[in-house]
Amino acid sequence: MSVLVYIDSKDGIAKNAQEAVFYGSKIAAKTGGDTIVVTSGNLDNDALSALGKYGASKVIAHNSVDLDSQQLTKLVADVANDNGSKVVIFSQDLTGKAVAPRVAVRLNAGIVSGAIALPSDDFVVKVNAFSGKAFSFVKINSEVKVISVLPNSLQPEEGAGTAEVQNESCDLGASKVIVKSRVEPTGEIDLPEAELVVSAGRGLKGPENWGMVEDLAKALGAATACSRPVADSDWRPHHEHVGQTGVAIRPNLYIAAGISGAIQHLAGVNGSKVIVVINTDPEAPFFKAADYGIVGDAFEVLPKLTAAIKAANL
Amino acid sequence: MITKSIKNNPMKILVCISKSPDTTSKISFTENNTKFDEAGIQYIINPYDEWYALVRGIELKEANGGSVTTITVGTASDDPTIRKALAIGADNAVRIDAEAKDAFFVAKQIAEYAKDKAYDLVLLGKETISYNGAQVGGMVAELLDLPYISLASKLEINGTTASITRDAKGGDELVEANLPLTISASKGMAEQRIPNMRGIMAARSKPLTVVAPAEVAETISTINYEMPPEKSGCKYVDANNMEELVDLLHNEAKVI
Numbered sequence: 001m002s003v004l005v006y007i008d009s010k011d012g013i014a015k016n017a018q019e020a021v022f023y024g025s026k027i028a029a030k031t032g033g034d035t036i037v038v039t040s041g042n043l044d045n046d047a048l049s050a051l052g053k054y055g056a057s058k059v060i061a062h063n064s065v066d067l068d069s070q071q072l073t074k075l076v077a078d079v080a081n082d083n084g085s086k087v088v089i090f091s092q093d094l095t096g097k098a099v100a101p102r103v104a105v106r107l108n109a110g111i112v113s114g115a116i117a118l119p120s121d122d123f124v125v126k127v128n129a130f131s132g133k134a135f136s137f138v139k140i141n142s143e144v145k146v147i148s149v150l151p152n153s154l155q156p157e158e159g160a161g162t163a164e165v166q167n168e169s170c171d172l173g174a175s176k177v178i179v180k181s182r183v184e185p186t187g188e189i190d191l192p193e194a195e196l197v198v199s200a201g202r203g204l205k206g207p208e209n210w211g212m213v214e215d216l217a218k219a220l221g222a223a224t225a226c227s228r229p230v231a232d233s234d235w236r237p238h239h240e241h242v243g244q245t246g247v248a249i250r251p252n253l254y255i256a257a258g259i260s261g262a263i264q265h266l267a268g269v270n271g272s273k274v275i276v277v278i279n280t281d282p283e284a285p286f287f288k289a290a291d292y293g294i295v296g297d298a299f300e301v302l303p304k305l306t307a308a309i310k311a312a313n314l
Numbered sequence: 315m316i317t318k319s320i321k322n323n324p325m326k327i328l329v330c331i332s333k334s335p336d337t338t339s340k341i342s343f344t345e346n347n348t349k350f351d352e353a354g355i356q357y358i359i360n361p362y363d364e365w366y367a368l369v370r371g372i373e374l375k376e377a378n379g380g381s382v383t384t385i386t387v388g389t390a391s392d393d394p395t396i397r398k399a400l401a402i403g404a405d406n407a408v409r410i411d412a413e414a415k416d417a418f419f420v421a422k423q424i425a426e427y428a429k430d431k432a433y434d435l436v437l438l439g440k441e442t443i444s445y446n447g448a449q450v451g452g453m454v455a456e457l458l459d460l461p462y463i464s465l466a467s468k469l470e471i472n473g474t475t476a477s478i479t480r481d482a483k484g485g486d487e488l489v490e491a492n493l494p495l496t497i498s499a500s501k502g503m504a505e506q507r508i509p510n511m512r513g514i515m516a517a518r519s520k521p522l523t524v525v526a527p528a529e530v531a532e533t534i535s536t537i538n539y540e541m542p543p544e545k546s547g548c549k550y551v552d553a554n555n556m557e558e559l560v561d562l563l564h565n566e567a568k569v570i
């Protein structure tokens with residue numbers, strides 16, 4: 001019984017795609033079957049064959065970009081049916097959020113979104129609930145099962161395998177959603193999937209002071225984020241806004257400078273493995289959620305931290 | 315911002331409204347961590363549904379005519395949140411009278427209700443803040459065989475074409491699609507509206523239709539809940555000693 005993993009391979013294999021393949025292969029290893037990857041994108045076969053490192057035995061590649069959710073649903077559901085796959089894995093990224101629920105409906109499958117750990121033998125999956133204030137354990141009872149994996153929830157191990165690549169050119173119909181233009185990413189690292197994040201709030205006083213946030217992010221190779229009032233005042237682009245009404249993230253390290261730590265902010269970042277808080281106010285609520293705290297002025301601390309990172313040369 | 319200049323056809327708009335615990339609520343569980351403890355929980359309309367999907371639907375109606383119907387899968391305890399949606403400006407409301415068991419159950423009820431009513435737009439929030447599944451929208455779209463545009467931060471209608479700005483990896487993209495459509499709203503699609511006294515009075519006499527649920531087989535079940543481990547406490551580092559912080563992050567926390 002094979003496990004099918006859908007990943008997007010436009011312009012490269014993102015870390016969250018590696019995670020999804022690795023997650024699928026771990027399930028396949030238990031249930032005894034192949035890990036098949038189905039992908040749409042523009043990579044050549046050598047690049048796709050390297051997915052074997054994360055446990056894929058076969059890659060079925062549809063060479064196309066900008067497929068809409070109906071086309072992707074047809075692609076994934078047809079490959080699942082052709083291969084008799086009983087488990088279908090997605091990454092809970094933008095595409096996964098749009099397509100996984102559709103595929104589940106089409107395959108009459110139960111679905112759990114945002115898995116943060118591998119399922120148990122009887123398919124109980126751990127997910128975040130109540131804006132990260134609790135976990136819930138959800139059992140999938142149907143014969144076919146769909147799971148989407150929250151980015152940065154597990155560390156993929158690299159093995160030695162290579163995958164057989166098969167090009168697929170089935171007719172998916174015309175796209176009903178036409179992409180007209182695209183605002184290219186501002187930061188170099190995409191926030192939802194970033195392992196390291198440097199974030200700042202109203203304590204930075206104004207957009208002209210973000211250079212020191214960007215310098216630290218650059219020194220670390222981190223993505224940048226901000227609190228909601230910062231995005232609302234257009235100091236920073238809205239997709240950097242984290243929290244209950246913005247993006248929920250789960251990096252290994254979250255550095256928060258000049259952010260008070262309101263509960264709605266915490267809702268988006270409390271899944272971070274390690275939190276560093278920099279705040280002039282020793283009573284700021286964020287310190288209660290922090291692993292490391294620096295009581296001090298961000299205007300002095302951030303440049304010092306950047307210098308220390310550079311000096312450590314990690 | 316209300317769409318101006320182009321006069322569009324009046325649209326039939328369906329907005330899916332759910333309730334979620336106010337974020338400041340303290341979360342706890344009963345019956346050996348198998349049941350969410352509702353005692354003392356204040357419910358609000360899920361912010362994405364209220365601030366963005368509902369308000370944008372109302373703006374489009376105000377500009378072009380047509381109607382905004384809200385639909386909620388829930389019990390009578392949802393009625394206050396539904397009345398609030400009516401006070402903000404929806405024309406009428408439907409409640410499918412059942413506990414919202416899981417996303418598929420909810421989606422199936424919405425699709426069953428909507429399937430023969432020819433809505434031009436089905437609007438949802440991008441996710442509920444209680445379970446953050448982001449599942450219902452895609453499922454409704456699949457059940458109604460409609461395109462699904464998720465995480466939309468702008469929505470303009472021009473005749474029968476919708477122009478939508480949606481989140482894309484690290485940025486935004488502008489897409490176009492023809493009605494009818496299913497769209498999930500993220501921040502930016504509209505500005506929050508506070509219901510005024512007139513709206514609140516009017517809401518009392520607006521129709522709220524209660525409909526019996528369809529049978530749906532259960533595909534998932536929640537086994538239990540768990541609270542995250544307590545933080546062991548914050549370790550303070552001197553503001554003049556960032557070398558120590560770097561050392562701790564590298565050697566103790568092992569995150570850099």
Ligand SMILES: Cc1cc2nc3c(=O)[nH]c(=O)nc-3n(C[C@H](O)[C@H](O)[C@H](O)COP(=O)(O)OP(=O)(O)OC[C@H]3O[C@@H](n4cnc5c(N)ncnc54)[C@H](O)[C@@H]3O)c2cc1C
Binds near residue numbers: 203
């Ligand atoms: C329904 C709802 C949803 C919300 N959703 C979100 C959300 O998704 N995300 C979000 O972030 N917020 C959200 N909020 C807003 C949230 O409640 C807070 O108002 C917001 O997070 C505060 O932002 P802040 O910490 O940047 O600003 P402030 O609360 O003003 O805090 C600024 C902090 O900077 C510190 N400071 C000042 N000067 C310095 C300095 N020189 N160096 C270091 N520190 C300094 C201050 O001590 C203070 O702690 C929401 C609110 C509501 C009601």
Ligand SMILES: Nc1ncnc2c1ncn2[C@@H]1O[C@H](COP(=O)(O)O)[C@@H](O)[C@H]1O
Binds near residue numbers: 385414448449451
């Ligand atoms: N019980 C419900 N009744 C009506 N609409 C709902 C319900 N639950 C969720 N929705 C809609 O579906 C969206 C996504 O929810 P979810 O898939 O649970 O994250 C919400 O923002 C609502 O618009």
